[in-house]
Amino acid sequence: MYRYETHMHTCQGSACGSSTGAEHARFYKERGYQGIFITDHFFGGNTAAPRTGSWKDRVDHYCAGFEDAWNEGQKIGLDVFFGIEQNFQGDEYLIYGLSKQYLLDHPEIERWTRRETYENVRAAGGCMLQAHPFRMRGYLSAIRVCDLYADGIEVANAGNTPAQDAYAMRYCKAKGIYTIAGSDNHKSHEGSTLFGVALDKPVVSAAEWVQHILQKQPHTLLVPEGRFDADPTAEPLIPAYWYNEQEEFVELPMGWLK
Ligand SMILES: [Zn+2]
Numbered sequence: 001m002y003r004y005e006t007h008m009h010t011c012q013g014s015a016c017g018s019s020t021g022a023e024h025a026r027f028y029k030e031r032g033y034q035g036i037f038i039t040d041h042f043f044g045g046n047t048a049a050p051r052t053g054s055w056k057d058r059v060d061h062y063c064a065g066f067e068d069a070w071n072e073g074q075k076i077g078l079d080v081f082f083g084i085e086q087n088f089q090g091d092e093y094l095i096y097g098l099s100k101q102y103l104l105d106h107p108e109i110e111r112w113t114r115r116e117t118y119e120n121v122r123a124a125g126g127c128m129l130q131a132h133p134f135r136m137r138g139y140l141s142a143i144r145v146c147d148l149y150a151d152g153i154e155v156a157n158a159g160n161t162p163a164q165d166a167y168a169m170r171y172c173k174a175k176g177i178y179t180i181a182g183s184d185n186h187k188s189h190e191g192s193t194l195f196g197v198a199l200d201k202p203v204v205s206a207a208e209w210v211q212h213i214l215q216k217q218p219h220t221l222l223v224p225e226g227r228f229d230a231d232p233t234a235e236p237l238i239p240a241y242w243y244n245e246q247e248e249f250v251e252l253p254m255g256w257l258k
């Protein structure tokens with residue numbers, strides 16, 4: 001099996017990151033991963049890049065953690081791929097298959113709505129999945145689910161509680177939504193519990209990973225035993241909304257939870 005991290009942050013690209021790209025790369029190599037996707041917080045979220053200044057400087061800064069990881073990966077034999085995590089109103093999305101050059105060429109990306117982001121990412125040969133949709137935490141006033149403009153959902157996130165992931169798994173099962181798991185790793189250290197996915201053949205490029213997702217090919221979710229077994233309702237939901245075709249949030253229908 002070939003293990004991949006799908007969701008992680010460096011201190012160069014994300015304001016909340018603690019490990020450098022190179023430190024992360026060495027850690028994942030030691031833990032037996034074949035590859036990692038660096039998904040630093042983009043400009044809608046907790047980015048470490050400046051909010052003002054030239055677009056090129058901002059993108060250079062944003063990509064620094066990925067580049068550090070990639071260079072280290074070349075030395076030690078770890079595949080390092082570029083990804084993005086974009087934030088709208090606390091709802092966040094993992095984007096794969098774009099490149100630094102794409103960002104340089106599309107400064108309008110930071111003003112795109114969810115739907116525009118999704119359509120442009122797909123048109124560019126990438127894909128977009130919602131990260132941790134049922135996360136409940138102090139900084140979030142509501143749950144905002146957007147599966148209409150996403151190719152899947154991160155159903156398990158190491159920063160969530162098991163109940164929050166159990167909600168996500170029930171939702172995806174009921175609606176037939178493709179699932180991935182990720183650590184959302186901000187710091188690689190001894191005690192880190194790593195999530196991710198395992199495939200029976202290696203992923204040689206981000207483009208191949210995008211095809212894997214778009215073709216809904218199977219993989220194993222790397223999550224702790226019994227991760228989705230808890231009764232999610234032990235942790236009551238905060239107000240929950242669903243993003244519709246008019247790009248409006250309406251109350252999330254709850255039939256899937258029965
Ligand atoms: Zn973060």
Ligand SMILES: [Zn+2]
Binds near residue numbers: 007008085131
């Ligand atoms: Zn994240």
